[in-house]
Amino acid sequence: MNxxxxxxxxxxxxxxxxxxxxxxxxxGTKQLDRAALVVTVVGGIIHTAxxxxxxxxxxxxxxxxxxxxxxxxxLVFFSWAIIIVYLIMRKRYxxxxxxxVGMFFAFLxxxxxxxxxxxxxxxxxxxxxxxxxxxxSHVISSFLAYxxxxxxxxSSILYFLKLKSRAxxxxxxxxxxxxxxxxxxxxxxxxxxxxxGIITGAAWADCAWGRYWGWDPKETWSLITWLIYGSFLxxxxxxxxxxxxxxxxxxxxxxxxxxxxLGVNYILSGLHSYL
Amino acid sequence: MFKKIYTFFASLKLTIFLFLFLAATSILxxxxxxxxxxxQYQELYNPRLFSIFDFFNAFDMYHSWWFTLLLVLLSVNxxxxxxxxxxxxxRLTFRGKKIIDDSIFASSPIRKxxxxxxxxxxxxxxxxxxxxxxxxxPVKEEKDGRIYLFAEKGRYxxxxxILVHLSIIFILAGGLIGTIWGFNGQMLIVEGEQSDIVTLFxxxxxxxxxxxxxxxxxxxxxxxxxxxxxxxSDVTIIEGEKERISGSIRVNHPLKYGGMKxxxxxxxxxxxxxxxxxxxxxxxxxxxILHLNMMKKVSLPESDTFFAIAKFxxxxxxxxxxxxxxxxxxxxxxDIFWIFGDNGKTDNQKAxxxxxxxxxxxxxxxxxxxxxxxxxxxxxxFGFVTILAGFILSIFLTHRKMWIRISENQNGGxxxxxxxxxxxxxxxxxxxERLLAASVAE
Ligand code: HEM
Numbered sequence: 032m033n034x035x036x037x038x039x040x041x042x043x044x045x046x047x048x049x050x051x052x053x054x055x056x057x058x059g060t061k062q063l064d065r066a067a068l069v070v071t072v073v074g075g076i077i078h079t080a081x082x083x084x085x086x087x088x089x090x091x092x093x094x095x096x097x098x099x100x101x102x103x104x105x106l107v108f109f110s111w112a113i114i115i116v117y118l119i120m121r122k123r124y125x126x127x128x129x130x131x132v133g134m135f136f137a138f139l140x141x142x143x144x145x146x147x148x149x150x151x152x153x154x155x156x157x158x159x160x161x162x163x164x165x166x167x168s169h170v171i172s173s174f175l176a177y178x179x180x181x182x183x184x185x186s187s188i189l190y191f192l193k194l195k196s197r198a199x200x201x202x203x204x205x206x207x208x209x210x211x212x213x214x215x216x217x218x219x220x221x222x223x224x225x226x227x228g229i230i231t232g233a234a235w236a237d238c239a240w241g242r243y244w245g246w247d248p249k250e251t252w253s254l255i256t257w258l259i260y261g262s263f264l265x266x267x268x269x270x271x272x273x274x275x276x277x278x279x280x281x282x283x284x285x286x287x288x289x290x291x292x293l294g295v296n297y298i299l300s301g302l303h304s305y306l
Numbered sequence: 307m308f309k310k311i312y313t314f315f316a317s318l319k320l321t322i323f324l325f326l327f328l329a330a331t332s333i334l335x336x337x338x339x340x341x342x343x344x345x346q347y348q349e350l351y352n353p354r355l356f357s358i359f360d361f362f363n364a365f366d367m368y369h370s371w372w373f374t375l376l377l378v379l380l381s382v383n384x385x386x387x388x389x390x391x392x393x394x395x396x397r398l399t400f401r402g403k404k405i406i407d408d409s410i411f412a413s414s415p416i417r418k419x420x421x422x423x424x425x426x427x428x429x430x431x432x433x434x435x436x437x438x439x440x441x442x443x444p445v446k447e448e449k450d451g452r453i454y455l456f457a458e459k460g461r462y463x464x465x466x467x468i469l470v471h472l473s474i475i476f477i478l479a480g481g482l483i484g485t486i487w488g489f490n491g492q493m494l495i496v497e498g499e500q501s502d503i504v505t506l507f508x509x510x511x512x513x514x515x516x517x518x519x520x521x522x523x524x525x526x527x528x529x530x531x532x533x534x535x536x537x538x539s540d541v542t543i544i545e546g547e548k549e550r551i552s553g554s555i556r557v558n559h560p561l562k563y564g565g566m567k568x569x570x571x572x573x574x575x576x577x578x579x580x581x582x583x584x585x586x587x588x589x590x591x592x593x594x595i596l597h598l599n600m601m602k603k604v605s606l607p608e609s610d611t612f613f614a615i616a617k618f619x620x621x622x623x624x625x626x627x628x629x630x631x632x633x634x635x636x637x638x639x640x641d642i643f644w645i646f647g648d649n650g651k652t653d654n655q656k657a658x659x660x661x662x663x664x665x666x667x668x669x670x671x672x673x674x675x676x677x678x679x680x681x682x683x684x685x686x687x688f689g690f691v692t693i694l695a696g697f698i699l700s701i702f703l704t705h706r707k708m709w710i711r712i713s714e715n716q717n718g719g720x721x722x723x724x725x726x727x728x729x730x731x732x733x734x735x736x737x738x739e740r741l742l743a744a745s746v747a748e
Binding site: 266 | 318321322325326328329332333335336340368481490529531533534535536537556557558559560567568569570571676677678680683686690693694697701
């Protein structure tokens with residue numbers, strides 16, 4: 032049994048958890064919400080074990096490195112980061128619908144990684160440019176930031192769902208403020224983590240290429256994302272913007288995140304195109 | 307007039323406009339490839355588009371005057387936003403710690419008055435518990451028969467936001483200093499040779515260093531899979547006649563000297579040495595191995611001809627490594643032909659009476675070392691540290707102050723509550739109400 036097999040099981044666990052959350056939301060049963068949480072935690076523990084297993088395995092192959100170095104590993108870590116962020120934010124904002132959306136977002140990258148067949152799951156040795164401790168902190172902070180943004184994106188979508196849905200559906204959804212609050216909190220934490228991600232990335236670039244900033248497409252797109260969320264924070268804190276406008280910026284911001292993560296590699300090219 | 311200019315530069319609208327405009331133009335810069343040469347652009351775009359793009363410096367956008375201007379505007383904006391706020395934040399942070407302050411109960415943003423119907427025992431303890439739950443253990447003072455309780459927490463939180471905003475100035479200033487007084491380029495050095503010339507990236511000019519870099523060896527290590535594991539240049543810095551330092555430059559492990567940084571960037575094959583060519587005389591069946599280097603002729607046995615190698619190709623026409631052999635007769639080239647290895651795919655090369663096979667050779671590499679000097683980089687790191695410190699202060703700390711005044715007499719009396727928070731006010735008020743409801747005071 033290898034880690035990619037375990038990860039494909041975790042994929043199904045998360046899907047199951049998302050369904051359980053959704054059922055709990057539709058029927059309003061608290062027990063199902065707790066059951067879904069248990070499923071999520073079990074999935075999370077197995078997920079963590081798979082990552083550690085892969086890490087150890089890479090050492091056995093004599094090419095030991097943290098499993099954060101290729102596209103497959105980044106998808107697996109992205110999903111893991113979403114689980115972590117969800118479990119933390121759940122303490123304050125427990126609602127089955129957020130759970131369903133969070134689990135669905137954790138499921139998506141894993142589903143793509145294990146089912147698409149296009150993503151190479153082999154453990155590969157590290158090319159020289161990736162042999163850096165800055166890279167590890169860079170990837171961890173960036174993906175935790177992306178996870179926060181994913182949840183804020185989900186919450187903004189739910190905001191519009193609440194706003195536009197029919198009356199019968201309306202009353203089972205939480206207040207607009209509830210979603211607005213999640214969007215804001217997740218973005219402020221995500222913004223700090225993204226800043227940390229950009230800084231550690233700059234430190235890595237300085238080591239590897241002798242310049243901390245070179246306007247290559249990946250760097251530039253991370254800056255674009257940072258600028259979009261930066262305008263979000265200012266519009267909210269100092270401009271008093273709330274609600275619809277904020278949800279729109281949050282959705283645009285997440286588009287920029289996805290483009291930074293995937294679009295740059297598939298559409299544009301640059302120094303980062305090893306992924 | 308000055309007021310107008312001030313309001314413009316201090317406005318948050320300008321900030322958001324600059325953020326979004328910088329984002330939009332940066333997107334353009336990732337769609338239009340940067341830093342190609344004019345011919346390549348003319349191939350990509352039609353003449354009209356080319357001249358429009360060229361006019362707006364779209365081919366080196368991030369270094370254009372207008373992009374720099376946007377960044378300068380942002381710095382001015384931050385300065386105008388931040389400095390006027392400092393006195394108020396300073397006051398909120400460092401002053402107003404008076405325990406006995408009757409005016410605070412009328413002016414504080416969060417305030418509440420609760421009337422007491424009768425003498426309530428334990429009211430002081432309950433008040434202290436509420437303060438402790440919301441802020442911290444209070445201090446107590448008494449004056450004119452009234453009890454004053456006060457507590458404060460997370461005092462430096464508001465300084466965080468100043469740090470965050472100042473850090474932007476440090477980072478942008480550091481970046482500007484780097485572009486003006488720094489440089490970035492590449493030097494190519496063949497193994498065993500030295501160089502003091504850096505080809506600059508920006509304007510394609512060159513820069514002569516005060517010292518030379520000699521590369522004694524360049525090596526690549528491979529993993530078993532054939533993927534590269536390490537690129538390494540062993541170099542020595544030579545100033546005048548003196549060898550200053552020696553070391554190896556690997557990817558992610560640059561060498562620093564003279565305020566400059568040397569990074570492993572690229573490599574290539576400059577030529578070959580210690581060639582061994584197997585030569586066989588087809589008539590006498592004599593076999594010999596010729597040891598030679600590039601462009602050095604050797605004489606072939608039992609003939610009045612010479613032989614030399616003129617060129618090396620790492621993979622000639624997909625047929626593997628090959629050298630260009632020249633047979634020279636009385637100083638006049640007689641025959642020129644490619645000589646391949648002994649891999650069975652190619653026939654041995656015939657020239658005159660001889661067939662030749664490439665037996666062995668050593669590659670001579672050249673290494674490409676990126677050389678950069680950035681006098682602004684320290685300021686940028688400093689800005690990075692201050693922005694993170696600022697975030698930590700403003701996120702992990704919330705500045706809260708809370709006062710309670712208990713005035714009791716025979717008929718009852720009143721409790722006055724006042725509080726300020728740098729965090730979520732609604733949250734604070736909600737918690738306060740919850741605690742009050744649970745206490746006997748209400
Ligand atoms: C260019 C980079 C800038 C960055 C990275 C930045 C960052 C931030 C952040 C993260 C916050 C939220 C702080 C918190 O969580 O409490 C904030 C708030 C704020 N910023 Fe900026 N800012 C920038 C530029 C500006 C400029 C140019 C202005 C001036 C118009 C400005 C004015 C403000 C104001 C008024 C607040 C609200 C402060 C409060 O609510 O206490 N910022 N800024």
